[in-house]
Amino acid sequence: MATTTATVNITSSDLINGMPLSLSASSTLMQTGLTTGLELMEMGNHEIATGTEFSLAEALGTANDANWVYICNKATDDTFYMDWGINETMIGRLQAGDWMFFPWNMSDAAAEIEVEAQGGTIQFEYAIFKSNWTLPTASS
Amino acid sequence: MGTLIPTLTLTDTSTFSDEISFSVTDSLTTGTPSQGLTKVTITTADNQELVDNGVSGVFYFFAKNHDDTNFVILQTTASEQYARLSPGEWCFFPVNDGNGLEARADTASIELEYAYWKKG
Numbered sequence: 073m074a075t076t077t078a079t080v081n082i083t084s085s086d087l088i089n090g091m092p093l094s095l096s097a098s099s100t101l102m103q104t105g106l107t108t109g110l111e112l113m114e115m116g117n118h119e120i121a122t123g124t125e126f127s128l129a130e131a132l133g134t135a136n137d138a139n140w141v142y143i144c145n146k147a148t149d150d151t152f153y154m155d156w157g158i159n160e161t162m163i164g165r166l167q168a169g170d171w172m173f174f175p176w177n178m179s180d181a182a183a184e185i186e187v188e189a190q191g192g193t194i195q196f197e198y199a200i201f202k203s204n205w206t207l208p209t210a211s212s
Numbered sequence: 213m214g215t216l217i218p219t220l221t222l223t224d225t226s227t228f229s230d231e232i233s234f235s236v237t238d239s240l241t242t243g244t245p246s247q248g249l250t251k252v253t254i255t256t257a258d259n260q261e262l263v264d265n266g267v268s269g270v271f272y273f274f275a276k277n278h279d280d281t282n283f284v285i286l287q288t289t290a291s292e293q294y295a296r297l298s299p300g301e302w303c304f305f306p307v308n309d310g311n312g313l314e315a316r317a318d319t320a321s322i323e324l325e326y327a328y329w330k331k332g
Contacts, residue, residue: 076222076223077223081217081218081221082219082304087213087216088248097274113227144236155308161288161290161292163294163308164306169238170238171236172305175297177285199222
């Protein structure tokens with residue numbers, strides 16, 4: 073059984089005067105429901121040219137299964153950012169060096185994850201933990 | 213306004229032939245407004261807005277589902293669902309300018325801890 077533990081720590085010494093922030097949260101990635109373990113995973117690095125839309129993950133599998141996505145914009149130029157979205161809806165923006173970790177709700181076949189580079193060519197790394205992933209049938 | 217240092221650590225010793233032991237950190241300059249750690253009850257009755265789409269800016273958003281059995285849906289204020297947070301799980305990601313963020317419980321009310329900080 074896969075036991076993947078994800079932990080986040082968020083700290084700040086100057087957010088509010090006299091009140092430093094030290095937030096910590098940890099959880100084990102679960103399948104839909106309360107079963108521990110997402111057995112399927114893919115990870116890698118890609119490079120995309122500015123203005124290019126890139127399909128990072130197709131919505132293959134069972135609707136509403138549990139899936140987790142990590143993306144990090146590896147650009148070092150502050151003007152290079154990545155827009156990311158699902159189902160043609162832009163959800164967020166990763167600035168140079170920023171990362172995110174979120175539970176992708178693959179609600180239907182159109183809920184693919186797309187990223188787009190802005191400002192210049194961007195290298196990014198990613199990992200996707202999945203409950204279910206059905207490869208498309210070969211055409212011949 | 214302030215500097216936020218988020219660090220993600222992923223570990224797994226059982227899934228693959230190689231161990232996963234991974235960590236990434238960042239330094240984020242934040243502005244106003246921000247919402248400090250807050251715990252609210254999210255019901256099934258309606259979509260509850262946590263990040264106002266009428267406030268301009270990119271927001272770094274953190275949430276943790278404190279319920280033991282029920283999940284919560286996260287979506288834009290235009291009702292585009294994109295995330296499902298299971299019991300005990302957390303997330304951290306940037307919400308785009310003008311998108312806003314809503315939460316809706318699916319089966320029963322849950323307690324959600326959340327915070328957000330505007331990108332400076």
